[in-house]
Amino acid sequence: MYHKIFIVYINQLIILYGEKLYLNDKNHILILNHKKIMNKRFLVFNDIQNNIDLYFKSKNLIIHTKKKLLLDFYKSFLKYNKYNMIFNKNYCISFNTLIYFWKKNKSESILQLHYLLSIVSIYSDIFIIGQNNIGINSTKKLCNPFVHLNKINYKKKCSLYYGIITKKSNFILQKHFKIYIWNNIIIQTLPGVFGYRGLDKGSLLLISTFHKNITGQVLDIGSGSGILSVILKKIAVNTEITLVDNNNIALLCSKNTLRYNNIIGTVLFSNIYSNINNKFDLIISNPPTHCGKKNNFNIIKHIIQNSVKYLKKNGILRIVIHSYISCHKELLKTFNNYTIIKQMNHFCVYQSILKKKN
Template sequence: MAISNINQLLIRNIDGISAATPLFVNIVNDGFIAEYLTHHTTAKITCYHTNFADYKLSQMSENNQVTSHFCVEYKAQVKHDLVIINFPKSKAEFGFTLAMLAESMTEDATVIIVGENKGGIKSADKLSKNYLNFCNKVDAARHCLLYVGQFQSDLPKFELDEFYKYYSVTVGDNQLKIAALPGVFSQNGLDVGTDVLLENLPQSIKGKVLDFGCGAGVIAACIGKLFPGTKLTLVDVSALALQSAKTTLALNGLNGESLASDSLSDVKERYDFVISNPPFHQGVKTHYAATEQFLTKIKQHLSTHGCITIVANSFLKYPPIMEKAIGTTKTLAIKKGFAVYQCFT
């Protein structure tokens, strides 16, 4: 794997970021961890990931000096004297991350923030004012920036519940309450694509249902209310999304299984219905491969006469992929720039 521009900038400054117990936040294991240990041989590294795919990659280091975690809320077992944060695509998630990590750091811990110019990193100074004493730009290379800061003392205790945003969705005679943490798709309200999909759900849904790329759990919650008795499974690559989806189900008196998976990597069962607004953005770049892989592989997770219904931007050429991989595909609706496609095994 080629070393990312972000990690190349970190390597360029590696001699100056020595630490005994560093914490790497959403730093991709593309060779940087090994390089860090080459320069700082006694370091005990902790990797915290909110992305399941990156977490699985970090587990491959096979080094007893590296510990990896995938979770929504990180709590340190040992205080960290350095944290390196990959600036998230969501600015709200950046504040969430700083608020959460403060109590896991030593008093004089160094905070390093790194990210791509086009990913919003230039706003790090402004966005960190409530959490850091200072946030100074110290280097720029490979279209990336690196900032150094230090946490303020006596920051409030982190409370996960304070970072949820809530909104309502009406489906049929039901009004559902949706909970979403920072960084989760459509945190501030129902997106147009999902709205179009909910208008075109199968008339009858029963048995085992998979909500792929569940986000805050809107689709699964609506199905659970409209079709009681369905067995819901919610899949996402994001720890923040999965926690939001669990909260959404609980708020609406519903039950379901939440499953972390890199696309379909950890999905083992077969489902009677797959309903999805599949993601096509990854990081700051438009990225279609994950959805195309999902459509190519989903048939092996559909039961006999199983049904898949998805919504996507109407310009995306998904029907030919579905036709080839699954079967005859119908276009149920085209509305507001989105299309709903459906096919049966």
């Protein structure tokens, strides 16, 4: 069930609340323990759920989230970046409580928690909440050197841990990087970034459509590790590449992959087209089709429907999509043309051209 979320600013007091309809396990546990959380200076790390059904009252609050509704709020804190994460040590001194939502990707949670435990003040409270089937119960051992965690509440599918930070971690970002080589190209990536486990079949299929005759300005939407742009630039040397992503960690990986391969390109934070102001000869993307475990085609639709605003005349949109998804309707409505230029391994590469009007 969808819940509206509101943010209200009242003399530096921020109240986050939603229409209370149905509770999910994670939010229900937080409500049961709301007295431990209320009126503290806290930050919330990771995606706020659309069906959040509790409110927080706090003198200070930061929310780290990629949800579109909170994107402007999220972006306002980017100036405090460190390692392209959202917080720095000086800014976090004022907070005494961390609420961390455990992620499905355990390696990403380890990276985030080690970083947060290096910057959040000693003797701060920490709450870690997550589903039991994605490794939340390993958090006690993970955090043991820095905080003694106790499970204070649980439901069938979800657990809540609480502790007090007694020691800061020695966070070294470089230890978390994964570096691998594909066709003499060095790829550097971090947990949670698309391409961390290597090149997927969709990316490989899209790469197979690159050729040396591609020229002009190219936009790579959802650049991840940056591998698509690097390979394209290696093949088509007469291109200027711009890489965008709405994940700061991905942008850091894209920058490193460009640098390791001696490739020049522009890397920007952008929620698809939100920070794009010029037009391109080619837009490429291997867009996500899931939000968690659920199918979500909104990103694909947004890329297609708005691409015409950012393409030059005779500019090309080229995207790779799983074959069970049809882009027929959206591409015809937007471009009045499309071709499937390659199909293999359950993926299709669609291409549409922004043709000149007579």
